[in-house]
Amino acid sequence: MTKYSKLFSFAFFSIVILLGLVFYQFRSQESSLSLEFYTDEGHIDELSGVNFTGYAFSSTRTIYAPHFEFEEGEFTFRTDQPLIQQLDYQYNPGMNRYVRDYRSFMRGKARHLSLFTETETSIYYTATQSNTNWQAAPDEHVFISHFNKETEEETTFEALLTGGANHNVVATYVDDSALTLVTTGVPEGNSEHSWLIYAFDFDQPQEELSPVADINRLTGSDMIQADSSRLKTERYIPFRSLQTGEIDAFGNVIEYHIDSYYIYDTQSNTLKEMPDFEEGDMVVLSELERIITGNIQGEKAVWYEWAFDTQELNELGSTVMATSSIGRIHDIFPWLEFNENIHLTNGHLYLTEDISIATESRSLIQVLSLDTMETVFSGHIDTVNGPQDLDMDISIQELSFDPSFF
């Protein structure tokens, strides 16, 4: 037996130490992190159908930044999932849901929520080849798929986008069988990118599509952002133009100003500029046939409905905002989309913001009902231990809606 003693003691020593380290680490993480909503107002049930992903990073407690997902009112951590699911994890709750529920439909489809439009019965997917093949140059061919959730049947069309080059699909709005494709591309006879709108009808599929509108040309601005709609079942699409502000010593723009808000009607293919408010911030959103605009000063917001045809502003009422900046981030960089932190669904406004508590930050979410002009929910996410958890940053990253709840 002594012959093996060296072998066995080395093996035993290393196994004990390695397992010991794993165990020690497990112990030193105290109880594994668990999150919950701290409700200030209203009821958490108002968040059903709202899914989001985020992270809870602690420099002292854990060795990694655990990504969490909030779905159907429950927090789950990515690392709690089975390994396979972790690997296929997308930092977007909508994509995770699609991958989980429609795995074969999602095969070969780019995982950008903006390429998908979901209704209660269908999922639409519009993308160019460059969305899935990173080597391919942006091109003029779009693949438009329709997936019937009930029959699980998929119909795919291929169409050529004319009137421009280097297309990038940003969103696809749906109204029955009619699709409105919002893309950025370089229009013919131009060298700058522009927002080009195409129309496609599943009942009369065409192989060649020509732009029905060029937003940049219509607004006369070369810096345009589109509303980051989550459902894309709206008739009206808000756009806004930006102006460059401050420029630093190296000639880099370090600030942009919002210039004007525009509304595009997907039925008449017309664009109208919205009237500005004299004071305060302006927020523009849309849902189905409605256009909602808000005038926010500090924590007080006044909400209006704007009629596209008559261009009349009709006051709905006013609300109190959870913070003076919630729902509006002013990024230096001009992203393609705005309204990242404010969404209008089912007559409710969903607003998020990361708030600072001492050195760390927590995510805040507020839900406003436009019918009652009440805050139906307001709360923030924190660990079960609450704010005494040091060095903890909790942030909501991506938010999406499950249309079957509305």
Added chain:
Amino acid sequence: MKKTLKAFLNLTAFELDRLSKFLYALIGVTLVANMIGYVLIPLRFTDRINAYMVQNSVTEQQALEVYGELSFYDILQTSWILGPIALGVSALLLYAFFIWYREWLGKNTFAYRLLMLPIPRMHIFYSKFVVIYVSIFTLIAIQIVSLIFGFNLMSALVPSEWLRHMSFFSALSMHPFFYYILPLEPWIFLAINGIGLVFLHVTFTVILLERSFSVKGILIGITYVLITLLIALFPAFLPELIGNHYYLYNSELLILTVLSLGLISFTSIMISRFLLNKKITV
């Protein structure tokens, strides 16, 4: 069955015995260098703070603002800690070659003895393999013990107000070296060791190719390495080949990678077995 297991254990214990002096040397170097680092770095830090406080007649707080608080990570980054690890990794890598070539070296052709043992010749292959892995794990375990000791030593040598608030595991996981070498994330640890295992199998196969066919064997060996690389990297290039990065799910790519690594290991073992049984020359 029990008899061959006993013979295998015998052989493994024997191989470990031959390696143990080498391993003790590595452990010694690691511990000595680490200890120096654990003492030297905190002492140098406190000296510097104290000197600054005296010279500029400022408070502790101000001195700390200039130099920053000390963290375990600062110690981990020094070559007192990283040096022995690099040494251990490269030494064991060299040993993976030496463990075979020594049987043919010098006057003592111990290969005769080993190959003429009345046990399956793959026992020789596996025992050498296991011994290298036992050494790797032993070194890692020693390193862990040393690090735990070092963390406590540092905490004892430096006033706690001068220490940055950073847990033992945060410091380790911040460091790419330790993140991959230590079992902080079980999957990463398994993956790294799985790749190491396949790598060792391929290395052994190449050595046996050389031992069987000499110069021609080296050429075959290089070709074999290239083929295994191609197979191992194939899943990574597959999305490019298909022209769709979303056609396969990450989990499927991982499974493919695991399968291709498994295939490489299996082929290496089969080739090694064939060479040991039919082609090896003393």
Added chain:
Amino acid sequence: MIEITDIHKQFGRKKVLNGVSFTVNKGEISCLVGVNGVGKTTILNAIMNLTPLKSGKISIDGEKLTSSLYNKIAFIPDAAISLPHYNVQESMDFMADYYDTWNARRAKDIVTFFRLNPSDKLHDLSKGNQAKVNLLLGLALDVDYILMDEPFSGIDVFTREQITEVFSSYLVEDRGVLITTHEINDIEHLLDKVILLDEGKIYKEFNAEVMRETEGKSVIDVMREVYNG
């Protein structure tokens, strides 16, 4: 019976063995004779499955070569095959660990016969004594066949006498023995079968006693004919 049938071996372009066939029988002492480099060692290595052949067949008691072969044959090569830092006893213990056929009683006898000291380290031993350890490690196995490669090369005359005694002793009794040598003088009287190798082929295979009886020639006489004529 070790049966070697039409074996061919090539090192690079050089043909070393070119169709060699012979048998080694139990209870006989056979000797492969030939000048250096004629492929004698290669044949032993091939029998022990230590070198691949280009073609040909080798079987031991009708069986193919596998690792179980080593419970039937012991090979005593012309090189030390224990670890230099081992002593004689440790070398024997190593053998006992692996070989069912290890005969400790016989090993003890051989140690006494060769006047070896079990606690001597191998790297301290003289060349003759190292050769004795090699013989010890092979002969103490209860095997049917024993192969010895050049057991006398570079060894002093007294050791040589001791080793010669082994061949007529009970240590090789009833076993099939195959030796290679280029120095036939000391062992001529001991041999049954002589196999003369020349240029990759068997030049002549004969029984030494029959050769003396029928042609009145010693083994050396025959060798002279081959290598000088």
Added chain:
Amino acid sequence: MNVTFNKRDPIYLQVITHLKKQMVSGDLQPGEEMPSRRQLANQLKINPNTVQRAYSEMEEQRLLFTETNRPSRITEDPAVLKQLKKEWLNQAIDRFVSAIDPIDLSLEDLMPMIQEELSNRKKDVK
């Protein structure tokens, strides 16, 4: 017992001659057990198979006999022994005579010389 064999004659014949000489001289007594072939081979440093062959040959000539499961023994048959001695003597005389044949010497002259040589040898032995 050290014997030097020449290399050109069959060794088994040389062994037989050696044993016969011992029998004639009385070193091997009638009925004496022979060493095993292995022992003899080891003594003479020759191949045991050769000893075996010598033994077989001698058994055929009835110089040795073997009872089952016992070592071979020297024959006790006086006729055979007598015959052996006679043969040995005949051979010796034959060799001696043919050796001195070329020298012209009478038997009378020869006798004292033989006698002297024999007594010298006996002195040497003493």
